[in-house]
Each structure stands twice: as C-alpha cells, then as structure tokens.
Amino acid sequence: MSVVVFWHVAPPTANAQTRVGALTLNTGEDRLRSAVIDTVNGFAYFGTDTSPGRVVKVRLSDFARVGILTLNPGESYLYSAVVDSSGGFAYFGTGTSPGAIVKVRLSDFSRVGALTLNTGENTLRSAVVDSSGGFAYFGTDTSPGIVVKVKLSDFTRVGGLTLNTGEDDLYSAVIDSSGGFAYFGTDTYPGRVVKVNVAAEKGTTRIVLDASPKPGIVNKPVTISGTLYGSWRRIRDGMVINTPVTVSTDWGFSTVLTTNYYGQFSVETNCPSTGALNATRTYQITATFYEDEDLTGTSTTISYEVIAKILTTITISYVAFRQFAGYLRRADTGWGEYLAYKPVKLTVHYFSGTTWQTATFNLQTRHDGYYSLEFLFYWNWATISFEGDETYASSQATITR
Numbered sequence: 001m002s003v004v005v006f007w008h009v010a011p012p013t014a015n016a017q018t019r020v021g022a023l024t025l026n027t028g029e030d031r032l033r034s035a036v037i038d039t040v041n042g043f044a045y046f047g048t049d050t051s052p053g054r055v056v057k058v059r060l061s062d063f064a065r066v067g068i069l070t071l072n073p074g075e076s077y078l079y080s081a082v083v084d085s086s087g088g089f090a091y092f093g094t095g096t097s098p099g100a101i102v103k104v105r106l107s108d109f110s111r112v113g114a115l116t117l118n119t120g121e122n123t124l125r126s127a128v129v130d131s132s133g134g135f136a137y138f139g140t141d142t143s144p145g146i147v148v149k150v151k152l153s154d155f156t157r158v159g160g161l162t163l164n165t166g167e168d169d170l171y172s173a174v175i176d177s178s179g180g181f182a183y184f185g186t187d188t189y190p191g192r193v194v195k196v197n198v199a200a201e202k203g204t205t206r207i208v209l210d211a212s213p214k215p216g217i218v219n220k221p222v223t224i225s226g227t228l229y230g231s232w233r234r235i236r237d238g239m240v241i242n243t244p245v246t247v248s249t250d251w252g253f254s255t256v257l258t259t260n261y262y263g264q265f266s267v268e269t270n271c272p273s274t275g276a277l278n279a280t281r282t283y284q285i286t287a288t289f290y291e292d293e294d295l296t297g298t299s300t301t302i303s304y305e306v307i308a309k310i311l312t313t314i315t316i317s318y319v320a321f322r323q324f325a326g327y328l329r330r331a332d333t334g335w336g337e338y339l340a341y342k343p344v345k346l347t348v349h350y351f352s353g354t355t356w357q358t359a360t361f362n363l364q365t366r367h368d369g370y371y372s373l374e375f376l377f378y379w380n381w382a383t384i385s386f387e388g389d390e391t392y393a394s395s396q397a398t399i400t401r
Contacts, residue, residue: 023063029056036083036090038106045104047078047092053102054078055092057109067109075102075114082129082136084152091150093124093138099148101138103155115155121148128175128182130198137198139170139184146170147184147196167194202291203231205240207300209287215305215332216271217391222304224249225266226287228259230295239263243289249304250284271306281306309393312339316346316384316397318375324348325372326397328365328386338369344386346371350379 025032031049038044042061048054052075057067071078077095084091088107094100098121103112117124123141130136134153140146144167149158163170169187176182180199186192209226216222224247230240245265248254251272257265265287272283282303291297315326324346330337346361363371371384381400388394 021063023058023065025056025065026068029054029068032056033077033079033095034081034092036081038083038085038090040085041106043106045081045083045090045106047081049077049079049095051076053092053094055090055104069104069109069111071102071111072114075100077123078102079141080124080127080138082127084129084131084136086131087152089152091127091129091136091152093127095123095125095141097122099124099138099140101136101150113155115150115157117148117157118160121146121160124148125169125171125187126173126184128173130175130177130182132177133198135198137173137175137182137196139173141169141171141187143168145184145186145194147182149198161196163194167192170194202293203235203295205230205289205295205298207245207287207289207298209285209300209302211285211302211304215307215310217310218271218306218308219273220271220391221268222271223266223268224285224287225264226300227263228265228289229263236261236263240289240295243295246288246290248286248288274306274308309388310391311393312386312388312395314344314384314386314395314397316382316399318382318399318401319372322376323372323374324382324384324399325370326384328369328371328395330392331395338365339386339392340365340367340369342369342386342389342392344371344384346373346382346384348375348377348379348382350375350377352377356380 029048032046033049034047036045044058046056052071052073055069059066075094078092079095080093082091090104092102098117098119101115105112121140124138125141126139128137136150138148144163144165147161151158167186170184171187172185174183182196182198184194206229207226211222211224228240229238240263241259241261243259244256246256253269259265282305284301285304286301288299289297311331313331314328319325328339328342342365344363349358361373365371383398385396
C-alpha cells in the first residue's frame with residue numbers, strides 16, 4: 001500500500017513584507033530616536049539620542065550611509081524631527097530643558113542654526129509640519145504638554161499652546177494639513193489624543209487711500225494713491241509688498257496695481273467730464289485688496305469732490321490817488337490761494353480833455369497774484385476782470401467814485 005501526500009504552496013501575496021537588509025552605523029551613532037525622509041531627493045535622515053546629537057544621512061537608492069552631521073554642544077537627544085522638502089530643510093527637536101530646534105539644510109547637509117524655546121518648553125518628543133502653511137509644531141514631554149508653533153520662513157517661535165491638566169508628555173503626533181488639525185498622543189494611563197486647531201492664521205490688512213488735487217477739475221488729471229498695511233506675512237515695516245490692489249471709481253475708471261517695496265500704489269487718470277461750477281459734485285474712489293492665502297481682504301472708499309472750474313475772486317482799489325491795484329485769488333481755499341501770472345483786464349471810464357472816455361488795459365498778475373496800473377486821470381468807475389481759463393472760472397470787480 002502506498003501513501004500519496006499532496007501539499008499546496010501559496011504564492012506570495014502582493015502585500016507580503018520581507019526583510020531586505022540592515023545598515024549598521026558607526027560607533028557613537030547610537031539610539032536613533034527620530035527620522036525624516038526626503039523622497040524627492042532620495043535620502044533619509046536619522047537623529048541620535050546622544051550628546052551632542054548627530055544626524056545620519058542615508059541614501060535610499062543603495063541603502064548606504066553617506067554622511068554624519070554632529071550638532072553643537074547642548075543640542076542633544078534628537079527625539080523629534082520634521083522635514084520641509086519643498087523648502088529644503090529638516091528640523092530636529094532636542095530632549096533638553098528648555099528644548100531647542102536645530103535647522104539643517106539638506107542641499108549641503110549643514111547646520112543652519114538653532115532656535116531655543118521658552119523656559120518650560122522642554123524635551124521635544126513629537127513634531128509635525130504643515131509645509132503649505134509654513135509652520136511646524138513640536139510637542140513637549142511636560143505636564144501638561146505644550147505645543148510650540150514655529151514659523152519656518154524666518155525660523156521664529158510664534159507661540160505655545162499649553163494643554164489641559166492630564167494631557168501630559170506628548171510622545172506622538174500626526175497632522176491633517178488640509179483639514180486644519182493636528183493630533184497629539186500623550187504618554188498617560190490611559191492615553192489621550194488631543195486635537196489642536198492649526199488652521200493657517202491669516203494676517204489682517206488695511207488701506208490708507210488718498211487722491212489729489214483737491215478738489216478735482218473735470219477732465220483734468222487726478223492721482224489716486226495709497227498704502228496697503230498688514231499685520232504679518234509679505235510685510236516690510238508693516239506694509240504689504242508686491243501685492244495686487246484694485247482701484248476703481250464710480251465714474252467708470254478701474255485698474256489693478258501692485259504695491260511697491262514700501263507697500264505703496266499710485267495711478268494717474270482723468271477726472272470725470274461732468275461737475276458743477278464751484279458746487280462740488282462728489283464721487284467715490286475705492287481701493288480693494290482681495291483675500292488670498294496669506295492675508296484677509298480689505299476695502300477703503302473715499303469721497304472725492306469734482307468741480308467744473310474753480311471759482312475765483314478779484315479785488316480792485318485806487319491806491320495813494322495814483323494807481324489801480326488788487327489781487328486775484330482762488331475762492332475755495334480760505335483766505336484764497338493767489339493766482340500767479342494770469343491775464344486780467346482793467347477797464348476805466350475817465351475824463352480826458354473835454355470828454356469822458358473808456359479804455360481797457362491788458363495786465364498780468366505777479367507771482368503773488370497782485371496787479372497794478374498807475375493812472376493819473378480823473379475817473380468815475382473802473383472794472384477789473386479775469387476771463388478765466390480751463391481750470392479757473394471768471395471773476396470781476398468794480399470801483400466807483
């Protein structure tokens with residue numbers, strides 16, 4: 001009698017795990033507590049639990065150790081790490097008191113600097129990064145735990161969030177950047193998961209707007225200018241630079257400008273073609289910044305007065321019994337701004353010989369709006385007149401005796 005034994009060997013499954021190999025590091029490169037991976041360039045970086053800390057660089061393509069970066073004294077026990085591959089940096093959190101964050105440039109594998117946190121923000125056990133938002137968040141091994149927010153662009157501490165009593169020792173963390181939340185796991189019994197809102201905070205903005213000259217004159221140039229201010233991001237001395245601002249008027253003009261190095265914008269256009277003779281017609285000018293990924297939107301509107309022509313006033317007197325004189329001024333500026341080098345006409349009715357005659361003299365105002373004419377004949381009335389121009393309305397005055 002014979003026995004036949006059948007057996008079946010299952011084919012390997014697509015998700016089977018296999019050990020491929022191991023890489024033993026050099027002496028002193030001990031206890032690897034943190035790690036990040038730069039898949040774009042094909043390297044991994046491991047932080048040691050040593051004093052000072054060391055970062056070991058491993059090339060993924062051939063699984064080879066390619067370098068070591070020893071940090072400065074006191075930058076010890078690299079318990080946490082994050083990588084911003086798009087920015088080209090990795091950040092390692094230390095297990096010191098207070099904790100420190102060491103910035104490492106990946107392109108040349110060099111230490112850029114370190115950020116020492118506040119007293120009590122000790123032993124950075126966990127970390128997550130929101131590369132699109134531009135922040136990293138480090139969890140402390142303290143009671144209660146603290147989540148420290150770091151701005152990546154200038155490598156500064158933005159703030160610290162102290163959790164509730166019992167939410168201690170933040171050993172683990174994950175982030176949902178698109179959802180706007182990070183989750184920190186505690187080293188407590190039982191453990192807790194603490195949800196933290198990390199939605200990108202936007203800076204606030206405001207616009208200071210102006211237009212000149214005042215008032216505007218129909219069909220004449222007007223310069224609309226302003227400054228865009230912001231609370232943070234893309235700012236220089238409080239002013240938002242290289243940012244679009246839409247300027248529009250209710251007489252139909254509209255354009256998009258870009259703020260300059262000082263947050264300023266300016267454009268020249270023409271006033272509308274309709275106004276009122278020294279009876280101001282009011283128009284609206286608006287500057288708008290629309291909300292973007294960094295800053296909240298804002299809009300400012302000013303009222304701008306437009307007239308057809310500026311009213312003028314002219315005076316006449318007979319000075320020292322020998323000359324006519326007076327001033328030509330604007331009528332809309334308090335005491336009146338003198339109008340220089342404007343033509344005026346003086347008409348005099350006077351007695352000459354045996355008859356009364358009328359003569360007209362063409363004069364011009366001086367730099368201070370003053371005119372004069374010596375006149376020694378006997379007269380009984382005289383009229384000074386300004387015929388006006390494209391900007392200024394006509395005016396006249398008469399003197400009698």
